[in-house]
Amino acid sequence: xxxxxxxxxxxxxxxxxxxxxxxxxxxxxxxxxxxxxxxxxxxxxxxxxxxxxxxxxxxxxxxxxxxxxxxxxxxxxxxxxxxxxxxxxxxxxxxxxxxxxxxxxxxxxxxxxxxxxxxxxxxxxxxxxxxxxxxxxxxxxxxxxxxxxxxxxxxxxxxxxxxxxxxxxxxxxxxxxxxxxxxxxxxxxxxxxxxxxxxxxxxxxxxxxxxxxxxxxxxxxxxxxxxxxxxxxxxxxxxxxxxxxxxxxxxxxxxxxxxxxxxxxxxxxxxxxxxxxxxxxx
Amino acid sequence: xxxxxxxxxxxxxxxxxxxxxxxxxxxxxxxxxxxxxxxxxxxxxxxxxxxxxxxxxxxxxxxxxxxxxxxxxxxxxxxxxxxxxxxxxxxxxxxxxxxxxxxxxxxxxxxxxxxx
Numbered sequence: 001x002x003x004x005x006x007x008x009x010x011x012x013x014x015x016x017x018x019x020x021x022x023x024x025x026x027x028x029x030x031x032x033x034x035x036x037x038x039x040x041x042x043x044x045x046x047x048x049x050x051x052x053x054x055x056x057x058x059x060x061x062x063x064x065x066x067x068x069x070x071x072x073x074x075x076x077x078x079x080x081x082x083x084x085x086x087x088x089x090x091x092x093x094x095x096x097x098x099x100x101x102x103x104x105x106x107x108x109x110x111x112x113x114x115x116x117x118x119x120x121x122x123x124x125x126x127x128x129x130x131x132x133x134x135x136x137x138x139x140x141x142x143x144x145x146x147x148x149x150x151x152x153x154x155x156x157x158x159x160x161x162x163x164x165x166x167x168x169x170x171x172x173x174x175x176x177x178x179x180x181x182x183x184x185x186x187x188x189x190x191x192x193x194x195x196x197x198x199x200x201x202x203x204x205x206x207x208x209x210x211x212x213x214x215x216x217x218x219x220x221x222x223x224x225x226x227x228x229x230x231x232x233x234x235x236x237x238x239x240x241x242x243x244x245x246x247x248x249x250x251x252x253x254x255x256x257x258x259x260x261x262x263x264x265x266x267x268x269x270x271x272x273x274x275x276x277x278x279x280x281x282x
Numbered sequence: 283x284x285x286x287x288x289x290x291x292x293x294x295x296x297x298x299x300x301x302x303x304x305x306x307x308x309x310x311x312x313x314x315x316x317x318x319x320x321x322x323x324x325x326x327x328x329x330x331x332x333x334x335x336x337x338x339x340x341x342x343x344x345x346x347x348x349x350x351x352x353x354x355x356x357x358x359x360x361x362x363x364x365x366x367x368x369x370x371x372x373x374x375x376x377x378x379x380x381x382x383x384x385x386x387x388x389x390x391x392x393x394x395x396x397x398x
Contacts, residue, residue, distance in 0.1 A: 002379050008394065091359030161398040174373065176398035181350060181368040183396060195397040202398070203362060232397055 002028070003136065003160035013152045020143050024159065027142065030057065031135045033080060033089070033128070044080065044128040050121040058120065060239070061113070064134050067243045068110050070263050075247040076218040077134070078108040078127035086223075088214040093205040095212065101221035108218055136162045137242025140194050144238070154191070161202075162242060167191040176201075178230040178272060185270055185278055187234055194238040198245040199230040199272075217250050226252030230272035240264065257281050312372045312389035314351045316344060319382055327351060327387070337381025344385055351385060353378060 005024060007017050032038045043051045053061075064077040082104045087093040096104075107126035114123045131138075140162050147155055147166050154167030165171035168191055174183030178199045187195060200213035200223070217224040231249045235241035244267060248256040253271045260267055260281060269281045314325040316335055325333065325346055332354070333344045342363070343355035350370040353363040356378050363378035372391035377384045 004377050004379070004384060006375075006395075091361075156394045158395050158397075161396075163395045163397045165394060171395075172393045174371075174393040174396040176374075176396055181370040181374065183371065183374075183393065186393060195395075197397040199398065201365070203360065204365065 004158075005160075006158040008156040008158075009152065010154065013150060013155070016146060016150050016152060016155075019146050019150070020157070023142050023146060024139050027135065027139045031060065031131045031138075033130055033132075040129050040131065043122060043124055048123065048125055050116065050123045053120055053122050055120070057122075058115070058117065060131060060135065060138055061115070061122065061129075063138075063239055064131065064243065065110060065113070067134075067240075067247060071247045071251065071259065073110070073218055074250045075133065075243055076108055076110065077129055077131060078110055078112060078124070079216055079218055080128035080130035081107065082216050082218075082221045083130060083132075083214065084128075085221075086212065086214070086216070087205075088203050093207075093212070095207060096221070105218070105221045133246040134239055134243045136160055137194065137196055137238035137240070140164045140238030140242075144192075161197060162238065163195040164238065165189055165191055165193050165195075175230070175232045175270060175272075179276065184230075184272060184276065185232070185280075187232075187268070187270070189234060192236060193234055194236065194241045195232060195234050196238070196241040196245040197230060197232040198249040201229070215246060215249050224250040226250060227273050228252060228271055229274055229276075230270075231256070232270040232272075234268040235264070236266070241267070244269075253279065312349075312387050314344075314346060315386050315388045317384045317386075324388070325351075335383055337378060337383045339381050342378060342381055342383055351387070352376065353383075353385065356381060356383075 029035055030039050033040050035041055039057055067075040085096045112124050112126045136159055140159055143157050157164040163173050171189045173187045173195050175185045175197055177184040178201050203214035204211050213223045215224050228249055231245050233241045233244045260269055271279045314327050316323050318335055327349045330347050335342045335344055340357040342353055345352055345354045350368040352368045353376055356363050358378055358380040363376050366376040369376055369387055372387050372389040373393055373396045375386040
């Protein structure tokens with residue numbers, strides 16, 4: 001696993017990339033599903049046991065539970081076993097049978113997560129944690145802190161497709177064309193904005209002319225079919241923007257517009273449907 | 283900071299033994315940069331050819347054709363680099379994480395970044 005990082009920065013601050021790298025690796029070592037020393041791995045593999053966590057872990061977990069609550073469970077951090085069953089983690093792609101999915105879906109109720117906030121411990125009884133829909137955005141927020149600490153005046157960060165623009169000017173950020181090369185839309189942004197995009201082209205397989213992608217709808221355990229093929233969210237908060245792009249992709253445009261209006265009126269969202277029609281909601 | 287003063291730094295994570303590459307973006311023309319563990323190489327995007335690139339798991343093939351580039355062969359399991367398809371505008375990239383290979387259309391771009 002892993003991701004990539006592209007930092008566009010002035011020559012004077014190029015050494016900041018080392019600090020950014022260290023921070024991303026630190027975050028990955030805590031939140032990765034695959035690293036045996038990570039907290040997520042420990043929690044997923046020691047079901048029913050209380051595991052010591054820290055404030056940072058609780059913040060990411062509680063943010064995902066908040067998104068779960070306000071989205072009527074469309075965003076679900078316990079979806080890991082379902083994603084794994086489809087083969088999206090290791091490339092062993094397959095369409096699971098209905099009974100298998102039904103069995104796995106019984107375990108993704110977030111009531112399976114117990115939090116002892118006072119003693120900073122958590123326990124899960126069933127399901128498995130996957131912060132893939134949120135942790136890159138969190139890392140982007142932490143990178144912003146590094147830019148501030150190091151008095152960086154201007155930078156563009158691209159962490160695996162999640163963008164942070166930082167500086168006192170207007171920036172142009174393109175959004176990938178989901179069905180070809182080039183970009184489909186360009187955001188003009190003030191500095192201190194993040195852009196997070198979810199699409200059905202990132203990790204997918206095609207079987208019998210049908211595309212199966214990695215953004216799973218927790219309602220049925222299948223790739224979301226909301227009519228959207230790409231959602232891009234501009235938000236000051238990276239962690240919220242990241243979680244929102246996944247959530248909106250799952251719930252679709254009409255429900256999504258209402259959801260944004262009611263919960264995140266400061267966010268700007270680009271919806272792209274199957275016919276490549278675009279709508280930007282501010 | 284003027285656009286042409288900025289540098290682009292790339293890191294593949296986890297990268298512990300992988301170098302960080304520094305690009306100077308000072309060309310008005312677009313070109314292809316291919317990065318692997320051995321370093322970076324630049325290619326004209328209009329010199330149509332297939333480039334063999336050494337990856338961590340084996341060789342990849344990158345096709346360059348009339349201003350576009352794409353990965354056409356890789357022994358990675360997911361083949362996300364191949365599914366990525368063509369890249370053609372400055373700032374577009376395709377990455378094969380298992381092979382630690384990154385290809386990007388380089389040059390001075392109209393956009394500051396591409397979200398995907």
